[in-house]
Amino acid sequence: MFFGWVQGGGNLAAVGADVVASVMNSNCGGRSHAAVEVEREVVRWSAELLGLPSESSGVLTTGSSEANLLAALVAQSARPLGAVSYVARSAHSCMERACRVVKETHLCFVPTDSRGRTSVSGLSSLMNSYGRRGNKPAMVVATAGTVDAGMIDDLAGIGALAREHGAWFHVDAAFGAALACSDALRGRISGIELADSVAFDFHKWFQVQYSCGVFLTRHRGHHLKAFSTTPDYLARFEHGIAAGEVWPCDLGIALSRGFSALRVWTTLRAYGIDGIARVVERCCELARSLRELVLVDSRMRAQAEVDTCVACFWVDHDAYDDDVNSQVARNLQERGEAVISTTRVGGKTVMRACVMCHRTEQRHVEALAALVLAEVGRLAPSRARVPGQAAEGQ
């Protein structure tokens, strides 16, 4: 009954992988050994899954926050200093943080459309007006699966605009990348293959235990330029343990790194891309079903469409106080019955459920809907707004 935020499910096969990785205690920062080869294979699979060139460069990270930071750093080293990065209001907060760390980038927030996706026309006019003032673009960020409402940006449209202006096109696909596993759903993230770089998580929809994400870029040269150093004490040999031209430590921030690749490798070997596809498809169906189930109550409203595995719904903001929504979420959490979280859509508080776990079934979303509606039944009547009168507490 855990539907809060974007919470990964984990899986049984990876438990064994973690035991093996712990026994081996490999250092995946570099050198020539099996664990590094496993990571390279996982990176290759990731690029192929998304339709990026199989010779793309990539590195495993602690998650998408780190992977998005790597993107901002690579984009910066590939573009002029002082250039502008375009990030939508609906992007994850780690993107703003990444741009703050990259001090040479000027951050420009892009408006969203009525469904919470990056406004392509808004982006276009911002890029044009900055361009007229002589400001070069650094990076344009699109999101595949927004953290608020699970929306998918027009990746092809944003990618084309980025290319037209000479900007680095980055896609934050933290959980949305998993849609690529499904033949039926892959089309929803089409355009991701145009990206200069992509960040996504294995520890979310891919059901891999925490923590593991990946940064991918089709520009190996820019990737190395951003991070590669060759100090004397890390000199490479042609043969032996010090062999291998590019080590993972050349592609990111960390030198000593654990063997999290085995967890991903084992998950994909055990269940296959098809296994992940079935989970992803069911999560999307269950989120859509949950939306229908809560709308049975005439006091309830919901987002127009469920793009992925996130359903946002709320007690009618015109008729009831906004804070009923957070009270419902809080009460269910505190009673230990279910976990949903809240966010804001159009400036109002809404309840938010994210279906992400392979163990979640129809009976769980039915139980969640019943709990939510019972709680709304308890709280809403006393929170009704009297027309023409200011709401309580305002």
Ligand SMILES: *Cc1c(COP(=O)(O)O)cnc(C)c1O
């Ligand atoms: C979860 C998430 C992130 C942050 O990823 P972490 O793995 O938690 O660091 C970034 N963007 C989106 C869209 C997310 O859902």
